[in-house]
Amino acid sequence: MNVKNLLPLIVGLWSVQGMAQLNPGSLVPTTPSQAPDYYCTWNLQGFASGHIFGAGSNDFRAEMNEDNLFGTHKVYAENKLKAIDGVEYRVDSRNQGWLDHFPSIRQDLTFVMDDSWDIPYDSNSKRPHGSNYDNEYLALLTIDPTRFPSFDGNDSERMIKLVEAVKEKGWKGLGGWICAQNPINLTKKYTGKQNTFENSKKWTAKQEEKYWKMRLKESQDAGFLYWKVDWGNKDRDDEFRRNLSKWGREVAPDVVIEHASFQDGGPHKPYYIDFSEVLRTYDVRPDLSQAQTISRVAEVLSMGTAEREGWGIINCEDEAYIAAGLGCAIGIMRHPYVGTLPNGNIDEVFEAGNRKMKNRLNEIVRAVRWHRIATPISADGDFTVSDEKLYDSGKKNSYEAPARVSRRMPLPEILGVDALNEEKPYVLASLYDNECASVAVINRLIDGDYKQHKVDVRVQPKRWDRKVGIFGHYHSLTLDYQNGLPDGKFKVFAQDLASDEAPVEIPYMLSQNGRGIVISGATIEKLCKDNKYAYSEVSHIDADYTDLSDPGIVLLVVAQ
Numbered sequence: 001m002n003v004k005n006l007l008p009l010i011v012g013l014w015s016v017q018g019m020a021q022l023n024p025g026s027l028v029p030t031t032p033s034q035a036p037d038y039y040c041t042w043n044l045q046g047f048a049s050g051h052i053f054g055a056g057s058n059d060f061r062a063e064m065n066e067d068n069l070f071g072t073h074k075v076y077a078e079n080k081l082k083a084i085d086g087v088e089y090r091v092d093s094r095n096q097g098w099l100d101h102f103p104s105i106r107q108d109l110t111f112v113m114d115d116s117w118d119i120p121y122d123s124n125s126k127r128p129h130g131s132n133y134d135n136e137y138l139a140l141l142t143i144d145p146t147r148f149p150s151f152d153g154n155d156s157e158r159m160i161k162l163v164e165a166v167k168e169k170g171w172k173g174l175g176g177w178i179c180a181q182n183p184i185n186l187t188k189k190y191t192g193k194q195n196t197f198e199n200s201k202k203w204t205a206k207q208e209e210k211y212w213k214m215r216l217k218e219s220q221d222a223g224f225l226y227w228k229v230d231w232g233n234k235d236r237d238d239e240f241r242r243n244l245s246k247w248g249r250e251v252a253p254d255v256v257i258e259h260a261s262f263q264d265g266g267p268h269k270p271y272y273i274d275f276s277e278v279l280r281t282y283d284v285r286p287d288l289s290q291a292q293t294i295s296r297v298a299e300v301l302s303m304g305t306a307e308r309e310g311w312g313i314i315n316c317e318d319e320a321y322i323a324a325g326l327g328c329a330i331g332i333m334r335h336p337y338v339g340t341l342p343n344g345n346i347d348e349v350f351e352a353g354n355r356k357m358k359n360r361l362n363e364i365v366r367a368v369r370w371h372r373i374a375t376p377i378s379a380d381g382d383f384t385v386s387d388e389k390l391y392d393s394g395k396k397n398s399y400e401a402p403a404r405v406s407r408r409m410p411l412p413e414i415l416g417v418d419a420l421n422e423e424k425p426y427v428l429a430s431l432y433d434n435e436c437a438s439v440a441v442i443n444r445l446i447d448g449d450y451k452q453h454k455v456d457v458r459v460q461p462k463r464w465d466r467k468v469g470i471f472g473h474y475h476s477l478t479l480d481y482q483n484g485l486p487d488g489k490f491k492v493f494a495q496d497l498a499s500d501e502a503p504v505e506i507p508y509m510l511s512q513n514g515r516g517i518v519i520s521g522a523t524i525e526k527l528c529k530d531n532k533y534a535y536s537e538v539s540h541i542d543a544d545y546t547d548l549s550d551p552g553i554v555l556l557v558v559a560q
Contacts, residue, residue, distance in 0.1 A: 025502050026495065026499075027373075027467060027494075028372060028497060028499075028500070032108045032172060033108040033369075033371040033372045034371075035108070035329055035375050036258075036277070036313060036315070036329045037108060037329050037332070037368055038110040038111070038112045038175060038226055038330075038331055039112065040112045040114055040228070040331055040332060040333055041114045042115070042177075043335060043350075044063070044068070044098050045060040045063040045068075047095065047335065047337050048063040049063050051347070058124040059124075060114075061115055061116035062116075062121075064116040064117050064147060065147045065148070066147060066148045066149065068095075068097075068098055069098050069099050069113075070096075070097065070099060070165075071096035071097035071100075072096075095342060099171070101335060101336055103170070104498075105364070105368045105369065106169065106170040106172070107170055107171070108172060108368050108372065109171060109172055109332070109368065110171065110172050110174065110226045111174055112228055112331075113174070113176045113177065114176075114177040115179075116147075116177075117143065117147065118138075118142055118144055119135055119137040119144060120137060120146050120147075121146035122146065123135065123137055136183075137183070137184075137185055138179035138181060138183065139180075139181055139183040139232065140183050141176075141178065141183075141215040142155040142158070143158040143159050155218065156218055159219070159222040160222045160223070163222050163223045163224055164223075173223060173224075174226075175224060175225060175227060175256070176226070176227065176228065177228045177230055178228060180230060180231060180232035180233075180240065181232030181233040181235075182200045182201070182203045182211065182234070183200065183211075184196065184199075186211070187199045187200045187203070190211055191203055191204070201233050205243075209243070209247060212243075212244060216252035220255055224255070226255070227257045229241070229244065229257060229260065231260070236262060241275070242275045242309075244257060245275050245309065249310075256277050257310075258276070258277065259272045259280070261279055261280065261281055263281065263296050263299075268299070270296075270299045270303045273303050273312050273314065274305065274312070275309040276310045276311070277310045277311045277313065278315050278329055279312075279314055280316075280331060281296040281300065281314065281315065281316050282317075284296075285352075285394070285397065285399075286348065286349050286352035286353075287353045287395075288397060288398070288445060289319060290319060290322065290392065290426070290442050291390070291392035291400065291401040291444075291445070292401070293316050293317070293319045293322050294322060294402065294405065294428070295399065295401040297322065297326050298405055300314050300379060301379050301383045302383075303379070304378070304380055304383075305379075306380045312378035312379045313376050314329065314379060315328060315329040315331050316329075316330070318332055320363045320368070321363055321472060322440065322442060323367055324367040324469055324552070325429065325440025325442070326407060326428050326430055326440075327374075327376050327430040327438070329376045330367055332364055334357045334360070336358070338358045352394070353445045353448060353449060353450045359547060359548040360547065360549045361547060361549070362528075362531065362552075363549040363552065365497070366496070366497035366549070367471070367497075367552065369497050370497055370552070373436055373467055373469065374434060375432065375433065377430065382408045383406065383408070384405070384407075384410070385402045385404075386402050386403045386405070389402060390402075390426060392445040393445065393446055393448070394448050395448040402426075403424075403426060404427045405429075406429045406430065408430060408431035409430065409431040409460060409461070412439060412457055412458065412459045413427075413457065413459075415455075421453060421455070423444060423446060423451050425442055425443050425444060425452075425455065426441070426442040427440070427441055428442065429459045431462055435462050435463050437461035437468050437469070438468065438470075439457065439468070439477065440471040441455070441457060441472030441474060442472065454473050454474055454475040455474065456475050457476070457477050457478070459479060460480050460481070460482050461481055462481070462483065463482070464481040464483065464486055464557045465486070465556075465559075466556075467556050469497070469554055470552070471551070472551065473521060473525070473550055474524060475520075475521050476519065476520055476521060477524070478511050478516060478518045479516045479517050479518075479519075480511050480515045480516035482515075484514075484516075485510075487559075488560065489560040490557050490558060490559045491557075491560060492505065492517060492555065492557055494523075494553050494554065495554060496531045497553060498528070498552070499531045503554075503556070506519060506523050506527070519555075524553055525551050527551065527553050528552065532546075532547050
């Protein structure tokens with residue numbers, strides 16, 4: 001049977017509009033996901049500041065305020081903050097209202113405020129003696145009233161009010177960036193020593209426990225339920241991080257504490273997965289993001305075990321289809337402000353390798369909605385990595401990653417001569433706790449250009465009666481179910497994960513061994529062709545904007 005010859009003929013006889021619909025309704029549940037996915041403001045802060053990296057990212061910090069979240073201009077009007085170069089910050093109102101983004105999936109996401117939500121608005125550039133990057137107000141963990149003047153009251157009351165306001169915008173909840181250190185300007189209060197950078201490192205175990213449990217309890221009571229714990233003078237302190245997770249489980253069981261693996265710029269810490277609820281694979285180069293992320297996920301998986309203290313979920317940041325293919329959580333960094341920066345410069349964070357990430361928002365929508373079907377899975381030691389490596393190459397740098405990775409199921413295969421092609425993609429697959437399966441084809445960066453090479457892929461889901469999430473471009477996809485197909489007649493239904501329309505019956509062929517089905521990549525693409533992300537929350541995007549997202553569908557075999 002020649003799949004390459006027959007599949008185009010079958011697809012040519014089929015149209016989405018002409019096929020029978022499945023009752024009842026959508027294959028994508030309406031119930032919001034329980035995954036620890038979030039939308040992070042760091043790249044929004046960078047966009048608003050023109051990605052100017054001042055000392056300690058001060059320009060980014062200045063953009064964390066009530067104005068930008070809610071579109072109010074109150075902070076600018078009342079504080080009249082001047083930039084460190086003497087120029088007043090005043091972001092165009094079209095680039096404000098960040099809480100209005102992602103309307104179709106807000107209920108699935110926590111809104112995470114990045115660096116500086118707890119720093120006084122006039123202290124972005126202040127650094128204590130003896131430090132080249134720190135700020136004396138880091139790790140205060142209270143909603144700063146100069147950044148959020150509409151939210152008054154004591155520490156607890158301000159946090160409660162802001163959480164409620166964010167939820168009123170439709171988000172699942174609110175969280176924040178957490179500096180991994182004891183607050184410098186509270187050192188005297190807790191230790192009796194002067195408020196210095198060095199003294200903040202010397203709190204006793206009891207002093208640390210008292211402070212961090214207090215802040216955790218405040219977060220628990222206010223519903224501030226995500227802590228993105230990043231750098232600080234204790235960022236690679238294993239005992240501090242382990243204790244922080246332990247204290248969280250004791251006094252704030254609903255607060256998700258995410259740690260960072262720190263793959264670059266210092267010692268690797270992938271073994272933090274042992275005690276983490278969530279472990280983030282950390283910052284990557286924009287051009288080599290996919291290869292770096294796959295490599296890091298594989299490294300963290302190698303540290304996973306069924307015997308662990310925390311959930312053991314991996315967050316692979318903004319690589320949404322890698323998250324879907326490998327059972328990870330998503331930390332969204334891309335945003336709907338397409339085109340150039342407010343200062344007219346190219347937004348190089350999202351333009352590297354011609355991938356145009358901000359034109360791929362439907363990939364975010366599809367991956368997040370997939371988590372309504374299948375929740376990210378713990379790193380339990382059950383994974384397989386291919387011996388073969390692929391090399392992605394930018395204009396100046398390159399990176400190596402496993403060609404194929406699977407979790408809880410056999411490695412996916414690339415069939416035929418495509419397996420030998422140097423431009424073949426990465427292929428990922430996972431079996432989730434509910435025995436739904438996913439497969440993702442991840443394209444390459446070769447000599448600085450984003451390459452899409454369609455291949456014939458084979459994967460082995462466990463059960464025919466469970467949904468399969470399919471992400472990326474294919475020539476064909478063979479689903480060889482480990483328990484075979486149902487006895488008697490059956491139909492195959494599928495829908496775009498970004499769509500609420502009812503699924504449609506799609507054409508297929510039986511696989512050569514009779515245990516599965518073969519579907520055409522053209523079928524997958526046709527399902528996703530006409531569905532576009534709703535950009536109504538961003539007023540200045542051109543009407544002819546085109547979403548470039550790779551396809552993402554959910555498929556189900558239904559016995560008749």
